[in-house]
Amino acid sequence: MKTLILYAHPAQKSFNRQVLRKVEEELNGRNDSYVVRDLYAMGFNSVLTQDEIDGVKHKRIADDVKEEQRLISEAERIIMIFPLWWGGMPAILRGYIDRVFTYGFAYTYEEEASVGLLTDKKVVVFCSTGTSVEEMTSTGLISSICQVWEEAIFKFCGLNIDDISFLSAVPSADEEMRDVFFNQIEKVFE
Numbered sequence: 001m002k003t004l005i006l007y008a009h010p011a012q013k014s015f016n017r018q019v020l021r022k023v024e025e026e027l028n029g030r031n032d033s034y035v036v037r038d039l040y041a042m043g044f045n046s047v048l049t050q051d052e053i054d055g056v057k058h059k060r061i062a063d064d065v066k067e068e069q070r071l072i073s074e075a076e077r078i079i080m081i082f083p084l085w086w087g088g089m090p091a092i093l094r095g096y097i098d099r100v101f102t103y104g105f106a107y108t109y110e111e112e113a114s115v116g117l118l119t120d121k122k123v124v125v126f127c128s129t130g131t132s133v134e135e136m137t138s139t140g141l142i143s144s145i146c147q148v149w150e151e152a153i154f155k156f157c158g159l160n161i162d163d164i165s166f167l168s169a170v171p172s173a174d175e176e177m178r179d180v181f182f183n184q185i186e187k188v189f190e
Contacts, residue, residue, distance in 0.1 A: 003027055003034040004075035008082040008093035010040040015170045015178075019081050019126050022182050026189045035071055039092045046095020056102045068100040077122045078159070084129045084166075087145065097153060106157040116158020123154050124188060125164040133168040142166065163188045 005023065009016035020036070027034045039046075045064065052062060061069070072078065082089050101107070101118075108115050129136065136142045146164060154161050165188065167181045 001030075001032045001076045002074055003032055003077045003079055004071050005034055005036045005079045005081065006093060006096065007036055007038045008040065008080070008090045008096075014083075015128055015167075015173075016081055016083055018178075019128065019167065019181075019185065022185050023079060023081065023126070026186060030189065035075075037068070037071065039096060044092060044096060046092045046099065048095065048098040052099065056104065059104070061102070062099075065099050065102070068096070069102075069105050072100070072118070072121070075121060077124065077162070079124045079126070081126045082128075083170075084127050084145070087141065089127075101153070101157055114156055116156055119158035119160070121159055122162045123159040124162045125149070126185065127164070127166050128170045129166055129168045130171050131169060133166050136166070136168070 005020065007016070007020050011017070024034070024036070037044075052065075055061060080089075080093065082093050088094065103109075104117075106116070106118055108117060133142065136145075149164065150161060153159075165184055167184070169177075173181070
């Protein structure tokens with residue numbers, strides 16, 4: 001399977017980097033081909049401009065966006081690895097979605113209804129959090145976050161959701177808990 005990994009964490013020694021390494025290990029073990037897009041390392045410009053919005057209407061797409069769209073087109077699966085910051089994904093990843101998942105590429109409208117165009121792709125999310133899943137579930141945060149991601153991004157663009165994993169309370173997680181997280185990652189690929 002061809003996989004595109006969208007990685008969004010600025011620190012080289014972060015837990016998210018460990019998650020990326022584990023995902024790569026799993027993909028290598030299955031002989032899956034993959035491409036990693038480390039958005040911070042790339043210096044990806046996450047700011048959508050009015051020029052770009054106007055350009056999409058006239059099929060003028062920035063070169064960096066064309067390259068990302070090419071990689072998405074070639075992928076069968078998209079894996080996103082990122083931390084939860086202020087109840088959402090990091091701005092660089094959100095900006096990637098804003099700039100790359102454009103009208104005519106990721107979605108269109110037919111008879112006043114949106115139609116997702118990425119229907120041949122699966123999406124997997126590994127999201128680290130500072131708070132426990134139990135706390136985020138009791139406050140309704142998990143269901144709210146998932147509803148926004150699933151309905152307003154993934155399903156809107158036609159993506160098939162394989163898994164959304166919250167790797168929670170990372171700052172206080174000991175080695176045993178981190179092993180649980182890595183086992184959780186392994187199960188996604190079974």
